[in-house]
Each structure stands twice: as C-alpha cells, then as structure tokens.
Amino acid sequence: MRESQLGDLTVSALGLGCMGMSQSYGVRADDSESIATLHAAIDAGCTFIDTADVYGDGENEELVGRGLAGRRDQVVLATKFGFKRPASASAVPTVVDGSPAYVAQAxxxxxxxxxVDHIDLWYLHRRDPQVPIEETVGAMAAAVEAGKVRYLGLSEVNGETVRAAHAVHPITAVQSEWSLWTRDPETVVLPTLRELGVGFVPFSPLGRGFLTGQIKSPEDFPEDDMRRGLPRFQGENFQRNLDLVAQVQSLAASKGVTPGQLALAWLLAQGNDVAPIPGTKRQTYLRENLGALDVTLTADELAALDEAFPPDAVSGQRYGQGGMDLVGK
Incomplete structure (x- = not known):
C-alpha cells in the first residue's frame, strides 16, 4: 500500500469512508457486509478509516467500533464532531456547536x-459561526494534551480559518470535497495547506458516485437517497453533468480501467499530501477502488482530464443553500 503524509501523520494513500454504511445513500447495508468490507480494507493495507459522530446518529461509530475490535492498532482512526441533531422532530434543525463545553462532551x-481510548485524527466537522475558531481548537488541543486524541483536523473550512486554527495548535489535515467535479479547494485552500504543511483528505472523491459512470438517471436513487435533494443531481444540472462524465468514461475505456479508478488515480496523482477516502459498504466496490492504486497517469492523460473537467464546469451547487452556508469559502 502506498502512503500519504498528512502533516506528521502517515496514512494509507487511500482510505475508507464509512458514512454510507449507516446513512445517506439509500437502503442501509447489512452490518455484516459492512464489517466484512472494513476488514477487507484493513487486510489490503487500506488502514485510514473515517467516520463521524453524526453518521447514523452515532450508529456508524458504533459499527466501526465493532469492526475494529481486536484490530485497533492496525488502523489510523479518524472521526468528526460538531453537528448536533435535534432531540425531537419539533426541535430546531441540525446545528453546529463548537463551544468548548460541547467539544469535551462530543x-x-x-x-x-x-x-477506544483515543482517536488518531479528530476533525471539527464544520466551523461554528458563533464561536471563534481559536476557542474551539483550544478545547480540541486540550484533548491532545489529555492523550485522548493524537492529531487535529478541520472539515470544509477556508484558508483564513486554517491559519487561525493552526496558530493555536498544529492542524494535521483538512477534509473537504475534492474530485474532478469539485475543484474548489485548488484555488485558495490547497495552496494554504501546502504553505503550512497540512495534508488534504478529499471526501466524495467519486462525486457521490457520479464519476463511476453507473448513474444514468435520478430515478436510479432510492427514495431515501440524499442525492435526490442535491442540486447537482436535479433537473437540467443532471444531464449536463452526465455529459461531462461521458468524457471520463471515454478516457477510462481507452486506458482499460473503470471511470471510478481513473477519477481516483487523478486525485492520487495530486501529491503525497493527499489521501482520498472513497466510501463504500460493499467489498466489490472496495476492490475496484483499490485498483486505482495501480493506475499511473501520464502528463498527457492528466492534462486531458483537466480539460474534460475544468473548474466550474459542473452544474449546480454541492448542497442546498443551508448546507452551502456552512462551507468555508
């Protein structure tokens, strides 16, 4: 397994995102298959495991915990905090809480x-606009001093926030969406991270499945699939984005790999300070994703992908407006 360097933390070059095992993408997977997928990833050297306290209202952390029983020392375990679900249907919608009191509680x-007795990489899932980032990170740093956390990370933040946080305690990694169809981080965030020596962990590196070429219609999604509510998967945006993916399919076919493998290989070629975490709940897709590690792209092939998917080519926002308001720009 190739390795990536996130600050001082060494991880497998490809990680495993576990969110879909418990929520968001339709019918929940069988827990036994999810745990078998987790074990298969570890056996293959894909040992950078990612979850969050909000996934499945805590059920995903419990699932990952069961899967890691007896194998904790074989993985780099990452989780996130900050989102708070409403206590009841009549309560306010999900909010972000970065207060020091909630940091310790979460x-x-x-x-x-x-x-487990410690977390290897602990992220703030979103910045709380009501709490200075210095206060939140200061409380997170106390967890490092207590030995409960090894390294700190942030998710979906801008360069200014990273600088302010890094001045309080070293930030090891920033996790945000990055792929051929989400290239926003390349303009400001990524250069800032490289100046500071902070790694980058792309989530949804397959464009929430779009870059695999397997999605042909919004009707392909189950009724409870979150993608039905995302602008990029709706109306005219869907067809325009489908046309973009056709170019990736063509390039992948000419190279003898799957579109998903090509998309992951593009990210892996961006530097050894990058560690994508494609999510899957099935062993078959895990094996396909791992195949991207064997794909080497030439300068011409990288240029062709850049041309096929230039920044701002994708139609539609990543989230609805409420979600976009929490994304650092």
Missing amino acids: LDASLRRLG
Whole structure:
C-alpha cells in the first residue's frame, strides 16, 4: 500500500469512508457486509478509516467500533464532531456547536461509541459561526494534551480559518470535497495547506458516485437517497453533468480501467499530501477502488482530464443553500 503524509501523520494513500454504511445513500447495508468490507480494507493495507459522530446518529461509530475490535492498532482512526441533531422532530434543525463545553462532551461520546481510548485524527466537522475558531481548537488541543486524541483536523473550512486554527495548535489535515467535479479547494485552500504543511483528505472523491459512470438517471436513487435533494443531481444540472462524465468514461475505456479508478488515480496523482477516502459498504466496490492504486497517469492523460473537467464546469451547487452556508469559502 502506498502512503500519504498528512502533516506528521502517515496514512494509507487511500482510505475508507464509512458514512454510507449507516446513512445517506439509500437502503442501509447489512452490518455484516459492512464489517466484512472494513476488514477487507484493513487486510489490503487500506488502514485510514473515517467516520463521524453524526453518521447514523452515532450508529456508524458504533459499527466501526465493532469492526475494529481486536484490530485497533492496525488502523489510523479518524472521526468528526460538531453537528448536533435535534432531540425531537419539533426541535430546531441540525446545528453546529463548537463551544468548548460541547467539544469535551462530543469527544467522550465518540470514544464510548467507538470503544477506544483515543482517536488518531479528530476533525471539527464544520466551523461554528458563533464561536471563534481559536476557542474551539483550544478545547480540541486540550484533548491532545489529555492523550485522548493524537492529531487535529478541520472539515470544509477556508484558508483564513486554517491559519487561525493552526496558530493555536498544529492542524494535521483538512477534509473537504475534492474530485474532478469539485475543484474548489485548488484555488485558495490547497495552496494554504501546502504553505503550512497540512495534508488534504478529499471526501466524495467519486462525486457521490457520479464519476463511476453507473448513474444514468435520478430515478436510479432510492427514495431515501440524499442525492435526490442535491442540486447537482436535479433537473437540467443532471444531464449536463452526465455529459461531462461521458468524457471520463471515454478516457477510462481507452486506458482499460473503470471511470471510478481513473477519477481516483487523478486525485492520487495530486501529491503525497493527499489521501482520498472513497466510501463504500460493499467489498466489490472496495476492490475496484483499490485498483486505482495501480493506475499511473501520464502528463498527457492528466492534462486531458483537466480539460474534460475544468473548474466550474459542473452544474449546480454541492448542497442546498443551508448546507452551502456552512462551507468555508
């Protein structure tokens, strides 16, 4: 397994995102298959495991914890905190809480659900606009001093926030969406991270499945699939984005690989400070994703992909407006 360097933390070049095992993409997977997928990833050297306390209202951390029983020392375990679900249907919608009091509360809850005594990489899932980032990161740093966390990360933040946080305590990695069809981080965030020596962890590196070439219609999604509510998967945006993916399919076919493998290979070619975490709940897709590690792209092939998917080519926002308001720009 190739390795990536996130600050001082060494991880497998390809990680495993576990969110879809518990939520978001239609019918929940069988837990036994999810755990078998987790074990297969570890056996293959894909040992950078990513979850969050909000996935499945905590159930995903519990699932990952069961899967890691007896194998904790073989992985780099990452989780996130910050989102708070409403306590009841009549309560306010999901909010972000970065207050020092909630930092400590969320950490202990994650440790309990995961069944571990420490977390290797702990992210703030979104910045709380009501709390200075210095206060949130200061409280997170206390968890490092207590030995409950090894390294700190941030998710979906801008360059200014990274600088302010990094001045309080070293930030090891920033996790945000990055792929051929989400290239926003390349303009400001990524250059800032490289100046500071911070790694980048792209989530949804396959464009929430779009870049695999297997999605042909919004009707392909189950009724409870979150993608039905995302602008990029709706109306005219869907067809325009489908036309873009056709170019990736053509390039992949000419190279003898799958479109998903080509998309992951493009990200892996961006530097050894990048560690994508494609999510899957099935062993078959895990094996396909791991095949991207064997794909080498030439300068001409990288240029062709850049031309096929230039920044701003994709139609539609990543989230609805409420979600976009929480994304650092």
